[in-house]
Amino acid sequence: MPAPKKVLIIDDDADYRHVMGEILQMEGWEVLEADEGEAGLEAVRQQRPEVVLCDLLMPRSNGFLVCRNIRSDFTLRHTKIIVTSGRDYDSDRLAASEAGADEYLTKPIKPYDLLAKIARLCDEAKAGSPPARAMNAAGAEPARLKFWGVRGSIPSPGPATVRYGGNTACVSFRAMGEIIILDAGTGLRPFGRELMVEFKDQPLNLTLLLSHTHWDHIQGLPFFSPIYLPHCRMRILGFEGARRGLVNVLTGQMESPYFPVPFGELPGNIEVEELKDLEFLVGAVRVRAWFANHPGICVGYRLFTDDGSLAYFPDNETHCRYDPDGKVRATRKDASLEYARAQEEKMLEFIRGADVLVLDAQYDRTEHEHHIGWGHGCVDDVVAVAMKAGVKKLFLFHHDPDHDDAKIDSMLAHARKLVAEQKSSLVVEAATEGVVVELARAGH
């Protein structure tokens, strides 16, 4: 049996709470009570009731303040608020509505009116949410990824980058009926367009896995058309940002003066969840996360499917440097080689045997000399790591915004030379916008 829905009555009149509480209990509601605004707000945050019945005039925090506080919390945006008042001024009704109340009822309240209003609000909420998780496609479709944005730091459009592409990090991954998006850089915008054409008004279930919240990994989100559709459901998963938490970082970039539509006004059914575990499921796709060597909290993801696995590590500097003569050094000058090797071993374990590895290879050896400690990879080290881990196919990723197509060509040629010298079977490519890779065919 599903748990009963909760209603919270915030009112300083104990008799009123008692009478209303009994009526609502008879209708199957679990009734919570608070005798003033601040205690009410605390109960809203702790108990997360579906409906709040809030008196306008109370000691400490009045009803307008309660409404405003609830509406300022993105995670409470589905909470329905009915303001109750012993007065019937138009100005009060307007102010309550502006503060975020869904309904306004004057006392004495007729039980029938209250129940009808609650029923209507709950029906609206139900109609506004898309159907429960539907598969986006038959589970039998082959697991495949597509590159939508391959650039690091900032978009770099123009004739010099037209072959590899100028959009920032975004990779779609479709497997076992799931559509998983790895990062929301500016490449997310064209992916949204493709989804709109494919799904039209069909229900759409998406999962966005964020590696971290640097601009080049989140800036496409406000321009991702499906989030403006009521039939799109999207879970955004990631680890807490360095300071303010994931929800605040994502909603912050859509606040005025940065963007005209606030996150809380999106009609799409979007949930933001901060990950706590390093292993979890997206449908039938098993996902593991591991921490990257990059400023702030940044992770890579490994996704396991029936067709093989993908490891996505968009921003990462290897802990060790691998010289052509076989010498290994710690990347950080202040770290011992022993420490660096131990850290690297954890990363190697994480990517070991991946069919496809998408890995930060922003710099060549000379450039990396001047960027040690910036948290981005050097192509020589990245190739060494991929070979050590027995990866089938490596994609050089997070191209430097100053690298034109010719430069990336030369870095790719260098990477392939390193592989040939080691007589390794590793296949190396440079990630390119629009390229689709089937996991089962990654070794080719």
Ligand SMILES: [Zn+2]
């Ligand atoms: Zn980045």
Ligand SMILES: [Zn+2]
């Ligand atoms: Zn970054």
